[in-house]
Amino acid sequence: MAVHAHPDDESSKGAATYAYYLDRGVEVMVVSCTGGERGSVLNESLADRSWAERDMAGLRRIEMAAAQQAVGFEHRWLGYHDSGLPGEGEPLPTNAFAAIPVETSAAPLVRLMRRFKPQVLVTYDENGGYPHPDHIRCHEISMRAYEAAGDPEAYPDAGEPWEVSKVYYDRIMNPARFEAVFETLRSESPESPLLASFTEMREWMEKRERPVVTAQVPAGGFFEVRDAALRAHASQVAPDTPFFFWPNDMQRRAWPYEDFQLAASRVSPAIAGDDVESDLFAGIEDA
Numbered sequence: 001m002a003v004h005a006h007p008d009d010e011s012s013k014g015a016a017t018y019a020y021y022l023d024r025g026v027e028v029m030v031v032s033c034t035g036g037e038r039g040s041v042l043n044e045s046l047a048d049r050s051w052a053e054r055d056m057a058g059l060r061r062i063e064m065a066a067a068q069q070a071v072g073f074e075h076r077w078l079g080y081h082d083s084g085l086p087g088e089g090e091p092l093p094t095n096a097f098a099a100i101p102v103e104t105s106a107a108p109l110v111r112l113m114r115r116f117k118p119q120v121l122v123t124y125d126e127n128g129g130y131p132h133p134d135h136i137r138c139h140e141i142s143m144r145a146y147e148a149a150g151d152p153e154a155y156p157d158a159g160e161p162w163e164v165s166k167v168y169y170d171r172i173m174n175p176a177r178f179e180a181v182f183e184t185l186r187s188e189s190p191e192s193p194l195l196a197s198f199t200e201m202r203e204w205m206e207k208r209e210r211p212v213v214t215a216q217v218p219a220g221g222f223f224e225v226r227d228a229a230l231r232a233h234a235s236q237v238a239p240d241t242p243f244f245f246w247p248n249d250m251q252r253r254a255w256p257y258e259d260f261q262l263a264a265s266r267v268s269p270a271i272a273g274d275d276v277e278s279d280l281f282a283g284i285e286d287a
Helices: 013-021 049-054 056-071 107-116 133-149 175-188 194-208 219-232 247-256
Strands: 003-004 030-033 075-079 121-125 165-170 216-217 258-265
Touching: 003 133, 013 056, 013 219, 013 258, 030 107, 030 121, 030 133, 049 056, 056 219, 075 107, 121 133, 133 165, 175 194, 175 247, 216 247, 219 247
Parallel strands: 003 030, 003 121, 030 075, 121 165
Antiparallel strands: 165 258, 216 258
16 A cells, blocks of 8 residues: 555656556555645646646546556545645645644544555655655654554544554655666766756755665566656646656666665564665565
């Protein structure tokens, strides 16, 4: 189970991994906490711009359905309203996801966990991956649900208790990955116009902490699936943006993984020391 703040987050942060596991017969559920209603149009060439301006919530549901079809995972909405990104000192909108108490907003996620019975949970770290209030609240309810889902005294009306074995934080927006891709592109195609875009990314990467990575899923064979899911979110992702779209064969040579960090586990470690897992389910079969 992967829990995300908004539709499109699941495609930029894990879609190749979900496709990798689906190909191996694993059931995958993506949970979107909000509908992304307060998102802005980030694709200036969007064909449905008038639709976005009239009904962003409806358009983003259509986009999410297309991304789901591209990858093949199960999908559920928690049903909360996008908090937007208030400026410093500005209050959260009334009834926004990040304004609702964690105990309340975790309840439907606990119910989903007890029904779907995931062994592995993927979510964001305590900073949300980046400090958007919905991403931070996504982390908070995910960890609350992880602890509560197996507790028979917590949310007693939400179904039979179920303990999730492991929790991972998404580390896919890893600066090391971007640098490896850039160096490979510069070595193989020194005249590529894509190289100029990396200069613009440097400032963004320099502001990000280098994450701890404890697992690298070898999902490179599914980068095309990831890209199809990303492009389904047309209001949010321009089809030619170099932030996401680089030659996939080159990406596979440079960094054929999606990265994660083990955050919590109820099973014995499957690896020792500084070794990196290649399977998010490592150790579970021995539990």
